[in-house]
Amino acid sequence: MNQPTIQEAIKVACSNCNLRELCMPVGFDSEDMQKLDEVVATRRRVKQGDLLFANGEEFTSLFAIRTGFFKTCISSADGREQVTGFQMAGEIIGLDGIVSDFHSCNAIALEDAEVCVMPFANIEDLSREFPLLQRHMHKVMSREIVRENGVMMLLGNMRAEERLAAFLLNLVQRLHARGLSQTEIVLRMTREEIGSYLGLKLETVSRAFSKFSEEGIIEVKQRYVRIIDPEALKKIFNPQTYC
């Protein structure tokens, strides 16, 4: 079902990875860290547009994103698509598959990407040995649950501009945590994909971008976005705190 991808047999090591603080728990000594390298079996490259995994595929591994950008999405029986998340370097993807041993969404690379393949059996074995890793995995899953709670609030209660403001703030915050600019973004997704995530149509997303631009809150040119006035965005997202 997936496009062919290169399976690299190169030796991979979390212990040397610059994303370690994002994917992995902190506080291990170097000896334990060596053992933890066993969670990652191999790396895998995924080309832009290709599937990392697909709905219905057997679940065997979680994936830690090393480089690149993904979306996860589900579709209803009559073909409506819902983007359920956007994932970037250092984030874990594939948690949906644990419950049934089959994936229940598609994960698609929005740019050329590389992931660390972490066989779930390895994760479970090492989690029993290392309480810190166990705790870490629990937190990763809980974080995803809490994120989705927030999305429910967005979709259930927020207006189009509030949703887009929240989306932009979340994106820059995560990019900033990875050492990228707090003010400039090059979006990896289309207006339609943003809209799908936020429960809006692409025209509505485009209009909200234009509105923010007219108001001098952001500068937009296609996928390039510069945040001129982050406080204004926060105020739109969260009016009460600012009145």
Next chain:
Amino acid sequence: MNQPTIQEAIKVACSNCNLRELCMPVGFDSEDMQKLDEVVATRRRVKQGDLLFANGEEFTSLFAIRTGFFKTCISSADGREQVTGFQMAGEIIGLDGIVSDFHSCNAIALEDAEVCVMPFANIEDLSREFPLLQRHMHKVMSREIVRENGVMMLLGNMRAEERLAAFLLNLVQRLHARGLSQTEIVLRMTREEIGSYLGLKLETVSRAFSKFSEEGIIEVKQRYVRIIDPEALKKIFNPQTYC
């Protein structure tokens, strides 16, 4: 922050609990099952309208619902409420607290309830000892993630009647799995709470109920609902499969 509740020191045992197949993994021998009883420290009663836990409270335990019915909800800075789920007997509540060690939602009893208090430290200790329990906890969290994915699809893509149909079908399915009627429900929540969960206003929920009733799909009288034509509900929720 919570209303006072009775802390019962009675000896509790999963090994004898009729909800065991819902809360706990299957496949243990009776000796291991005895050890697993340690996961539950005590039971706690929660009166209708009272909080099981509140946003901001320290997270120490997960709760398995023995009897009763809960809602979980979050509120935005300016006071908008979003119900993030309804939980019934045999379900686990409190997963939101794991990531930050503080709860990020309120859990409120919609009827008098009793829960098993499972200190998270106990769960983690026993999970390291018993791979089946470890796997079970992972599945519980993954199931919650997948449920929320489905809610995102509902809120992002579905119309009011489709949302209500999905909600009713989900509810009867879960009640049926607990040995209750597949056709008759007494709702534990108000129209407003249903609306909050589904991203709708209470009037819209009421109108959708009335519409289904006029069409002979359900019989409604306040909180009482009888499903006359479940296939029609499935068709509304999921038109493609039926055309």
Next chain:
DNA sequence: ATCAAGCTTTGATTCAAATCAACATAAGTG
């Protein structure tokens, strides 16, 4: 039993976002 408060239903009107439509811009491809 009576009253008050909370919930539910229904109708009239408004409004935010969807839809329909046209064009502009960018990105790929042979």
Next chain:
DNA sequence: CACTTATGTTGATTTGAATCAAAGCTTGAT
């Protein structure tokens, strides 16, 4: 490069759900 296709913007119109409003039911308390 020219041409096709994908993506993005903007305007006009429609529409589904929100809002505003009023009345009917239930439930629980005095």
